Amino acid sequence: MSKQEVILCEDLESSLKRAIDNCPHDRLFILTDDHTHHLCLSQLAGLSVLKDAVEITIGAEDVHKTLETLASVWQVLSEKGATRHSLLINLGGGMVTDLGGFAAATFKRGIAYINIPTTLLAMVDASVGGKTGINFNGLKNEIGAFAPAASVLIETEFLRTLDAHNFFSGYAEMLKHGLISNTSHWAELLAFDTEKMDYGYLKKLVGHSVQVKEDIVKQDPFEHGIRKALNLGHTVGHAFESLALAENRPVLHGYAVAWGIVCELYLSHLKAGFPKDKMRQTILFIKDNYGAFPFDCKQYDRLYKFMQHDKKNNAGVINFTLLKEIGDISINQTTDKDTIFEMFDFYRECMGM
Numbered sequence: 001m002s003k004q005e006v007i008l009c010e011d012l013e014s015s016l017k018r019a020i021d022n023c024p025h026d027r028l029f030i031l032t033d034d035h036t037h038h039l040c041l042s043q044l045a046g047l048s049v050l051k052d053a054v055e056i057t058i059g060a061e062d063v064h065k066t067l068e069t070l071a072s073v074w075q076v077l078s079e080k081g082a083t084r085h086s087l088l089i090n091l092g093g094g095m096v097t098d099l100g101g102f103a104a105a106t107f108k109r110g111i112a113y114i115n116i117p118t119t120l121l122a123m124v125d126a127s128v129g130g131k132t133g134i135n136f137n138g139l140k141n142e143i144g145a146f147a148p149a150a151s152v153l154i155e156t157e158f159l160r161t162l163d164a165h166n167f168f169s170g171y172a173e174m175l176k177h178g179l180i181s182n183t184s185h186w187a188e189l190l191a192f193d194t195e196k197m198d199y200g201y202l203k204k205l206v207g208h209s210v211q212v213k214e215d216i217v218k219q220d221p222f223e224h225g226i227r228k229a230l231n232l233g234h235t236v237g238h239a240f241e242s243l244a245l246a247e248n249r250p251v252l253h254g255y256a257v258a259w260g261i262v263c264e265l266y267l268s269h270l271k272a273g274f275p276k277d278k279m280r281q282t283i284l285f286i287k288d289n290y291g292a293f294p295f296d297c298k299q300y301d302r303l304y305k306f307m308q309h310d311k312k313n314n315a316g317v318i319n320f321t322l323l324k325e326i327g328d329i330s331i332n333q334t335t336d337k338d339t340i341f342e343m344f345d346f347y348r349e350c351m352g353m
């Protein structure tokens with residue numbers, strides 16, 4: 001996978017101009033969803049580099065991350081004369097960067113694209129690392145391709161209009177990056193005052209966070225080994241997400257990951273000796289900011305089955321990424337069913353259920 005340039009912008013216009021100049025093209029397209037068209041593209045109005053760009057707008061949220069929406073993007077590209085040498089800019093959250101990235105990866109066997117993520121989750125996670133795709137047949141990210149953006153331009157000023165739920169959803173991935181990297185990054189994340197948002201400082205944190213993801217993706221772009229570190233919190237988190245969906249009480253991905261981190265830190269403590277004080281501090285932060293996902297012991301079996309059927313697990317073997325310490329990662333860890341049920345007991349007890 002070719003290298004992807006990730007830039008924490010000081011001045012979006014000049015970074016964008018440079019990124020576009022690095023991708024010689026005949027036609028320029030810019031993809032947004034209904035919300036980012038209104039909230040984010042409007043902030044770029046008047047930029048001379050975008051004056052000839054053809055705008056493509058799709059419905060917002062994951063319900064639109066579909067084959068139909070993808071086809072509508074291909075349709076506009078085709079009708080407006082896009083060629084192999086055209087360039088697509090994706091301006092939006094992870095839904096837009098995933099779907100737009102896949103549209104670019106497949107149109108005429110692949111055209112260049114630039115991501116400008118506008119949610120916290122997309123800045124630190126979705127827009128970086130080359131995974132693109134759509135949901136299909138009721139399954140998340142069932143169809144997709146590895147196809148890195150030519151550039152990812154991060155402008156944290158876009159976060160000013162993001163609601164608190166989506167902010168915390170992205171922040172959970174940042175917490176994960178703190179846990180898999182180093183104690184000082186983890187500590188600065190726990191100390192950040194999310195009530196009195198200092199956007200200047202947030203930008204610094206976002207810069208650190210995206211660096212963690214980039215470093216890991218660089219070492220293992222196709223997820224054969226160390227990239228699995230990024231799954232911390234996700235083995236249990238995906239099961240929470242699936243249960244929540246099945247019970248018609250959907251939760252944002254990052255919330256499920258935060259609750260998954262609670263469980264997987266406990267497992268890390270039990271099986272790998274992760275220090276109790278750091279586990280407690282992280283759990284306290286999660287409890288304070290994310291509340292709890294309630295379930296009772298009658299649902300343990302169902303959660304266990306969701307974990308067995310997760311696409312990241314093979315033949316019913318449930319794989320965890322565990323930590324011996326902050327930044328000391330053990331991938332491909334397994335455990336028995338009793339221990340997993342004990343982990344659910346721990347979660348319910350410490351989250352006050």
Ligand SMILES: NC(=O)c1ccc[n+]([C@@H]2O[C@H](COP(=O)([O-])OP(=O)(O)OC[C@H]3O[C@@H](n4cnc5c(N)ncnc54)[C@H](O)[C@@H]3O)[C@@H](O)[C@H]2O)c1
Nearest residue numbers: 035060061093094095118119121122125126131158161162
């Ligand atoms: N490719 C990857 O490696 C990867 C990693 C993690 C997640 N993802 C994918 O990312 C998607 C989730 O991303 P997301 O959380 O960004 O969701 P999203 O793109 O659906 O955005 C969430 C909501 O915020 C709105 N929004 C976007 N920017 C805004 C802004 N600046 N101000 C106000 N509202 C804004 C969107 O219109 C949407 O309504 C999922 O489809 C997931 O599968 C991909």
Ligand SMILES: [Zn+2]
Nearest residue numbers: 173234253257
């Ligand atoms: Zn995630």
